[in-house]
Amino acid sequence: MRVGQRVSGFLAFAVLLVVVVATAWEQQPRGSAPASAPADVFSAGRAFPTVESIARQPHPLGTVAHDQARDKLLDQLREMGLQPRLETGTGRYPGALARDVTGLARVENIVARLPGTASTGTIYLAAHYDSVTSAPGANDDGVGVATVLEIMRALRASPTPLRNDVVALLTDGEEAGLLGAEAFVAAHPDLRGSVIINHEARGAGGPVFLWRSTRPDGDLIRTVAASIPRPNTDSLSTALVAEITSSNTDFAAFEPAGPRVLDFAYAGRSAYYHNPFDDPAHVEPATMQQMGDNSLALTRELGDRDLAAPTADDEPAYFPLPFGLLIVLPTWVMYVLALVALLGAGWVSRRVRQSGETSVKRVFGSTALLLVTAPIASGAVYGLWEGITMARPEYRPLFVDPYLPEFYYAAVIVLSAAVLAAWIALSRRWFGTTGTAAGLLCGLSVLAAVFAAAAPAAAPTLVVPTAAAAVGVSAMFAVGDGWRLPVLALFLMPAAVFLGLGVWAPLQTGVAAAPFLVTPTIVLLGALLTLTLTHTWPRRGWTVPATALLLAAALTATGLAVDPIDDRHPMTAQLTYALDADSGRAQWISRSPADRWTDRFVDDTPPGPPYSTLWADLAASGSAPAQALPAPTAEILSDTTDSGRRTVRLRLRTHRAAPTVALRYTTAPLLLRADGRELTPVPPKGFQFHAPPPEGIEVELVAPAGPLELTVADYNYLPDSGIESYRDQPADVFLRQDSLSGVFARIPLG
Secondary structure, eight states, X not given: OOOOHHHHHHHHHHHHHHHHHHHHHHHSOOOOOOTTSOTTSOOHHHHHHHHHHHOSSOOOTTSHHHHHHHHHHHHHHHHTTOOOEEEEEEEXXXXXXXXXEEEEEEEEEXXXXXXXXXXXXXXXXXXXXXXXXXXXXXXXXXXXXXXXXXXXXXXXXXXXXXXXXXXXXXXXXXXXXXXXXXXXXXXXXXXXXXXXXXXXXXXXXXXXXXEEEOSSXXXXXXXXXXXXXXXXXXXXXXXXXXXXXXXXXXXXXXXXXXXXXEEEEEEESGGGTTSTTOSGGGOOHHHHHHHHHHHHHHHHHHHTSOTTSOOOOOOOEEEEETTTEEEEEOTHHHHHHHHHHHHHHHHHHHHHXXXXXXXXXXXXXXXXHXXXXXXXXXXXXXXXXXXXXXXXXXXXXSSSOOSSOHHHHHHHHHHHHHHHHHXXXXXXXXXXXXXXXXXXXXXXXXXXXXXXXXXXXXXXXXXXXXHHHHHHHHHHTTSOXXXXXXXXXXXXXXXXXXXXXXXXXXXXXXXXXXXXXXXXXXXXXXXXXXXXXXXXXXXXXXXXXXXXXXHHHHHHHHHHHHOOOBXXXXXXXXXXXXXXXXXXXXXXXXXXXXXXXGGGXXXXXXXXXXXXXXXSSOOEEEEEOOOOOOOOEEEEEEXXXXXXXXXXXXXXXXXXXXXXXXXXXXXXXXXXXXXXXXXXXXXXXXXXXXSOOTTOEEEEEEEESSOOOEEEEEEEEGGXXXXXXXXXXXXXXXXXXXXXXXXXXXXXOO
């Protein structure tokens, strides 16, 4: 029995879809090694008790729980036979985290060295051991800490010691502003010749990505490709992160000291980020195993290399493939492939025009229509998310994702496919079957060439599958009818693989980012797969996008139905109690518009000064009963004027055991020193000092002679503040870590 052309097209398309799904499925972490695994391998089963021991409760900088976590980690390192030490210092926001109000703290970094046999440099395994006030920090960053300790244990148990030194570096105060990492760099200003492998999380599962590295990154990436079992990274993502990311990890503090840094993180189930349920029960052993396997393999590879040898100054193009492959190519290959795509598309267009199947005008029309389809699809998905947040306003304050986002993920995919199907139906109607196919190939070839010319290292995601498709369509003219679809399907395999890599895992980083990260991939690479349907598309082509739209709506409705807000899936809120100790007046203020719970405290009226001066970006406020809270003080130790400069020394102290004390001013001084650390450049509006000692902190500032307007303030996490008017918090609400009680007073200086 002969299979007809229409059925063959559907079969080829179905096979490609199976490749897409299989690729996405293969990328997800699975399985973990038990505690009984061989001693020299990484075991999530052995690492998990560390998470349980330090992440039972929030342990932010300066708390008793924080000190307990520190001591437990020191004990574990000693039990391994290492000699850990505490490196103390005063850290401040690094340059990459510049703010109008800078942050500082006394920090205690845990450092434990495993000496090499003939070290040429140092490999640092980094993670931070503090948490935010609102979360136990099991994933962020208990998993990272446990991973570092388990790797150190596995290296100690290995029969073959490494050539280079390996150091466990557990930093303090990351959540307060990368303070521990900055203090480490201040104490070790030249880390050239070192490699730092940083471990982070912005969620509670999913694949572990190498999402950022110091650049140029050629040697690092080739090392990653040669060693780690799951190298989930690509040069497009790392290039975008380097340019536009608003996320900061200790990477931003390490980089200025000159080491080579790799930033590993996972971001699935990100509703649990900085959430009270970021606890050990919400840790995925398979994700921890993937992180540990990757870092241990990379450490062993680097551990026997000459880290002092010169490194190549290049930025290659790279992309992953299934089964742990990472393809690393010189950027000139992208130029060649882009040229291949252009030549192939041009040759195909010439052939079909000469045969009379279409015209130049129709090909250009189809190309132009395709180029506007991707932004239209992005707009549609953006509108979908806006509609979801209107129907479920509790989603708006979430950091990234709902608790159960899978139906929304599916709706994003289906809606993007609906817009693509609408393009096919419209283009076939206006420009014909052949004009649509030729226009698709030409449009993507032009885009690939533009990407290759502008950013060749970031171009593989589009250039590689487009070049392969252009070769495949060209080859169809050289084979018999029976071989055309198999040949085409073979050359569309790269598009299917890249589509599988570029949809589900990126969706797990957050549905709110889908319009910009995922939808263009679905439209452009999905369009290539539809070349198999050139002679198979149904006569009533509009039924496809119409059906897809209905399915997207049904998936969205199902998502709303199955994702509750309850005591196990609480909504996020932001609220602050602000007391002016001088006037005895208080206000509720919020950076977020009033929601269904905070509307009992605030309405959508931004407050005026002094509240708007001390808190930025306020969206809501309301009157609050003043509570007799002890105000922070600024003891004037000296106040002198000489040669037109006024020098003031103060001791700032909190009298309610607040974990943060701050100094604010309206005009920046010429020089500022806090706790012995000179703040250069001087922050424009002041500083906040986390975990101040009971005796307070000394501050010295130099300003032009004349009056000084200074304010001292202290802050506590609102649920821990004992504010009498703050009560009856529902179980389905939790407060963000920037929800505070603040007390402020003017410093009496003339």
